[in-house]
Structure formats: structure tokens, C-alpha cells
Amino acid sequence: MKARLNKFFRWLPNWVVYLLAFLWAAWLFYQAATGAMGVEPINALERAYGELALQFIVFGLAITPLRTYAGLNLIKLRRALGVTAFFFVLAHLLVFVILDLQSLSRTWTEIVKRPYITIGMLSFLALLPLAVTSNNRSVKRLGAASWRKLHKLTYIAALLGAIHYVWLAKGFQLEPIIYTVVIVLLLLLRVDFKSRFSRPI
Numbered sequence: 155m156k157a158r159l160n161k162f163f164r165w166l167p168n169w170v171v172y173l174l175a176f177l178w179a180a181w182l183f184y185q186a187a188t189g190a191m192g193v194e195p196i197n198a199l200e201r202a203y204g205e206l207a208l209q210f211i212v213f214g215l216a217i218t219p220l221r222t223y224a225g226l227n228l229i230k231l232r233r234a235l236g237v238t239a240f241f242f243v244l245a246h247l248l249v250f251v252i253l254d255l256q257s258l259s260r261t262w263t264e265i266v267k268r269p270y271i272t273i274g275m276l277s278f279l280a281l282l283p284l285a286v287t288s289n290n291r292s293v294k295r296l297g298a299a300s301w302r303k304l305h306k307l308t309y310i311a312a313l314l315g316a317i318h319y320v321w322l323a324k325g326f327q328l329e330p331i332i333y334t335v336v337i338v339l340l341l342l343l344r345v346d347f348k349s350r351f352s353r354p355i
């Protein structure tokens with residue numbers, strides 16, 4: 155079963171991920187435009203894109219542990235999943251600026267006034283250099299080591315994304331807390347405690 159799944163992941167072209175993400179985003183947009191998303195369709199769409207962005211970030215963080223602990227190899231799709239996460243963050247931001255606030259100056263006011271928006275924006279800014287360099291030419295120009303180092307920004311973006319979600323939730327809500335716990339656990343799995351904290355005697 156595992157071997158079959160890995161064969162499928164190796165075969166799956168990146169463009170299929172992009173196409174499915176685009177179709178899903180378009181379907182959600184259509185649902186919002188035709189009244190199938192409730193009485194506040196813009197807010198519902200904004201939230202749906204935001205949640206998908208966070209889910210793809212979590213998925214991206216899970217790829218290495220999935221290979222290490224479950225033997226599932228999705229490494230080939232990692233870049234496509236990262237770019238897709240950014241695509242949904244951008245859609246989330248565009249719905250907020252163009253459909254929700256409909257003004258750049260109001261957007262700036264919100265960024266300054268509401269800490270959860272400031273944090274969302276910081277998460278977006280952490281993802282921006284990754285999205286810009288997610289092409290073969292940039293990987294070559296930066297060198298694999300620097301590119302990998304730069305991609306540690308994903309960890310910051312994920313944490314800020316989770317804090318953004320916890321902060322904006324009104325009252326006690328389990329979902330943002332679950333995302334935060336999962337992200338923290340996925341990041342802890344990357345810390346090499348043995349070499350970091352054990353001193354040679």
C-alpha cells in the first residue's frame with residue numbers, strides 16, 4: 155500500500171496540484187457569488203481562503219515527518235504545496251482588500267489598528283520571499299544551502315498564521331488551538347534535541 159502511494163506521489167505532476175487548487179478557489183468564489191455561503195459571503199470566502207492557506211502550510215511542514223515516521227514520500231510535491239499555500243494567502247488578502255474593505259488606506263489603518271491583522275501581514279511578508287524564489291532559476295542563483303536556509307521562514311510564517319487565527323477567534327474556539335498545537339508539534343519534530351542539548355562528556 156505504502157509503495158503504491160509513493161509511486162502515485164512520484165508520478166503526480168505538480169500542475170495537477172495547481173489546477174485542483176485553482177478550481178477549488180474558483181468553486182468557493184462561485185459559491186460566495188451565488189449566495190451559497192450564507193449571509194456574509196465575503197467574510198465566509200475570506201475565511202475559507204485563510205483556512206486553506208494554513209492547511210497547505212501545515213501540509214508542507216508535515217512532509218518531512220511523514221517521510222521519516224510513516225515512510226510516505228511527498229518530497230516531489232513540496233514546492234507545489236508551498237506555492238499553493240501562498241496562492242490561497244494571496245487570495246485571502248485580495249478578498250480582504252478588494253471585496254471587504256475596498257480601499258488601500260482602510261487596509262493600512264486595519265493593519266496598524268488590529269494586532270491580529272498586523273500578525274497576518276507579517277506572516278504574509280515571511281512567505282513572500284519564498285514564493286518569489288520558488289523557481290528553478292532562483293534555487294540555482296541562491297545555491298541549495300541558502301535556499302534551504304531561506305525556507306526556514308516557513309516556520310515563522312506558520313507560527314504567525316496560527317497566532318493570527320487564535321487572536322481573531324472570538325471566545326474559546328478549539329479549531330485555532332488545534333492548528334497551533336499541530337504546528338508547534340511539527341516544528342518541535344525538526345529540533346535535533348540530541349545534538350543541541352547533549353554535551354560531550
Ligand code: HEM
Nearest residue numbers: 201204205207208243247250271274275277278315319322
Ligand atoms: C496578508 C495579510 C492578512 C490579512 C490582512 C488577513 C486578514 C484576515 C481577516 C480579516 C480574517 C477574518 C476575520 C473575521 O472574520 O473576523 C482572517 C481570517 C483568517 N486568516 Fe487571515 N489575514 C492575513 C494573512 C493570513 C495568513 C498568512 C494566514 C495563514 C497562514 C491566514 C489565515 C487565516 C485564517 C485561518 C483565518 C480564519 C479562518 C476561519 O475562521 O475559518 N491569514 N484573516
